[in-house]
Amino acid sequence: MKERRDIRVILVLSYIFLATRAHGARITKGRENVSHILTYQHVNKTIVVEGGDTYDCVDVYLQPAFNHPLLKDHEIQMETSSFPIGLNAKSSIQHVASEAHLSIVECPTGMVPILRNSRMDQTLAHNMFQVNNKDVQVEEAGIKYFHDLYGVRATINVYEPKVKKNSGDLSETGIQIDNGPKGHVDSIVVCYSVSPSSYGDSFARFHVSWRNGMLDKTCVDHDCPGFVQTSHNVGLGGRVQPVSVYNGPQYVINILVFKDPKTNNWWLAYGEENKPVGYWPSSLFTRLSDKGKFSFWGGQVAGPTASSDSPQLGSGHFASEGYGKASFMRNIQTVDESNKLVTPNEYDNLVGTSDFRKYTVDGYEVNNHGMHIYYGGPGNLV
Template sequence: MAPVRRPHGDPVPVYEDGSDNFTLEVIHGGDFVGSGCNRAYVHGTKVCFDDCDCDSWSALWLEDLIEDLGYETAGRIDVYWLLPGMQIDALSMVSKVKEGRSTIVQEAGIRYFDDLYGVRATVNVYEPKVKKDSKDLSQTGIQINNGPKDQIDSIVVCYSVAPGHGGDRFSRFHVVWNDGVRNMSCVDLNCPGFIQVSHNVGLGGRVQPVSVYNGPQYVINIFVFKDPKTNNWWLAYGEDKAVIGYWPSSLFTRLKDKGDFSFWGGNVYGPTASLDSPQMGSGHFPSEGYGKAAFMKNIQIVDGNNKLVTPNKNKDLIGTSDIRKYSVYGYKVDNHGMHIYYGGPGILV
C-alpha cells in the first residue's frame, strides 16, 4: 500500500500493536540556520504521510512524495532524515541511487552552496580498505558543480582506492570532469579534455606516503580555480600551488561561468556500497581525532572578487548519508578556512 498524505486537521492514526505501518513526517520549505550542534531548520511546513509499510518501504518512495509536495525531483533536491528524538546535528542525508547504473553513493563531509570561482583544501591521505574483488570505490577530495540534478557539470579532484578500476588497493590521485548537458565525462587522461602542463604529479599515479593510524600523518594540497581571462579551470597541487594543468571552458555547459555548489569530504560508490560498504578516510570514526581519523583543513573558496576566502558558515551543510557507518566531527571555522574530521569503518563497524 502506498503512503497516504494526511489532510490538514485530520487525527493522527493509531496503529495496532505489532503493525508494520508507520507515519513519515516531512518538514519542507524552510531554512537551515546555525552550524554544528547549534544548527536548526526553521520556517518549514510539516506534512505527514500515513500507512507507510516497513516491508515495502524504500528511499525511492521519496521521489513520489516530493513530487506530491510540488517539487520537481529533476531539480537538485536534497533529502535528509532524522530518527525521532534525535537532535538535528545527527541529521543524515538519504543515500542516492543513480538509476540505470545500480550505483549507490554515500558521503560524509561539507556541502556548500554559493557562487564559486575556485575551491581548495589540505587533504589527509589514507588508504581505506576496499575488498579485493569489489567494484566499489572509496574516495576523498574536492568537487565543484553547476547545474540541476540531471544536468550537472562537475570537476572532481581526489585520491581513491578502487580495486575494480586500478587493479590494486592503493590510493591513487585522479581528476574527473563531467558535462551533464552533453552527457560527457572523463577520468584523468583517458580521453581528450584535461590538458596537463606539468608531469610532476602523475594522474592515476599512486599517492605516497600515506598516513598510518596512530602514526605519521601525510597530506596533499589541492586547489581548483577559474582563470577570469580565459574562463579555463586550473588545477594547482602542493603547498606552493604548482599548476598541473587545466580544463578548457569549452568542455562545459554550466561551469563556463562559475560553480554554484562544492563538496569537501569522502564518498563511496558502487553496486554494493550500501550493503557491503567500504571504509572511508582512515576507516575509523572521526571522533577519534588527530592521528586516528582522516581530516580536511584549510578549506577555502575563491569569491566573485577573485579572492581566496574562508567560506560563509551559514551556507554550508555538514552531514553523512549513514551515521552508523560514517560521520563528521570537529567542524570549525577560522581565518585559515573550515576544518573537519570525517569518515568511518563502513560495514566493518
C-alpha cells in the same frame, strides 16, 4: 536530518562505471579510445615507475585532450595568468602533517606523462561495464555548500581505506565544484581513491575528472579528451605516497581548483607551492563556463555494494577519534568573483553523513586555522 540524509553527491561517476559490475550491464569501449590515442601519437619515451605503472611521454601539443572536437583549434595556455589573491597566507598548523607526493614521472620538457593503464588492462581486460544510476550504491560524509564559486581549495589527509578486492566498490576523498540542474550538472572533481577492482591494487591514487551535464558524459584523467595537462612530471592516475598511519605519521595533499580570470579556464594546482598541473578549457562546459554554484569537501564510497556491504572511508575510523586517527580536511576555502580566497560562511554549509552508523563528521569548526572537519568510518568492515 533530512538535509544530512540527502547528501548524495557523485564525486567521480565515471569511476563507478569502471569499477562496477551489474546484471544487465553493457560493455563499453572507452579503453579502446586511449589505446588509439597512444598508437597514433608520437611517444617520445616510456617510463615504468615504482609499483609497475607505465607512462608514455607525449608531446604536450599531441596529448589526448586535443582529440576533443571542441579543442581542435584550442590554443594551449602553458601558464596561469594569475593565482587567487591570498594564496600565500600561511596556516599556523601547516607543518603538523607532512606533504605526500603525487606520482612523479620525469618526462622531458615539452612532454606530458600519460598513464598507459597496463595494470588496469590486465585486471579488467573485457570487464568494462556501464551501469545505470539505480545499480550504484553511494554513501558519503562531508560538507556541501551552495554559493557562487570561482574556485575551491583544501588540505586533504591521505589514507588507504580498505575496500574488498572483488566488490567493484571504491572509496575516495576529494573536492568538487558543480553547476547545473539535477540530471544536467557540469562538474569538476579532484580526489584520491582506492579502487582494487579497477587497478588490481589497494593503493591511494590521484585522479581528476570532469563532466558536461548536457552531453551526459564524465571523463577521468586522460581516459578521454578534455583535461589539458601542462606539467611534464605529474602522473595522473598514479600513487599518492606516503600515506598516513593510524596513530602515527600524518600526510596530506594540498589541492586548489580555480578559474583563470582572463582565460576562464579552470586550473588545477597542488602542493604547498601550488604547482600547476593543467586545466579544463572553459569550452568543455555548458554551465561551469561561467561559474560554479555548488561545492563538496569530503569522502564517498560508491559501487554495487557500497551501501549493503560498505568499505572504509578515510582512515576507517570515526570522526570523533580526532587528529592522527580520523581523517581530516582543513584550509577549506572558496574563490569569490574578485579572485580572492575566502572561508565559506559556516552557517550556509550543510555538514553531515548519509549513514551515521557507518560514517561520521565531527570537529567541524571555523577558527584561526580556517574551516576544518574530521570525517570517515569503518563502513561494514567493523
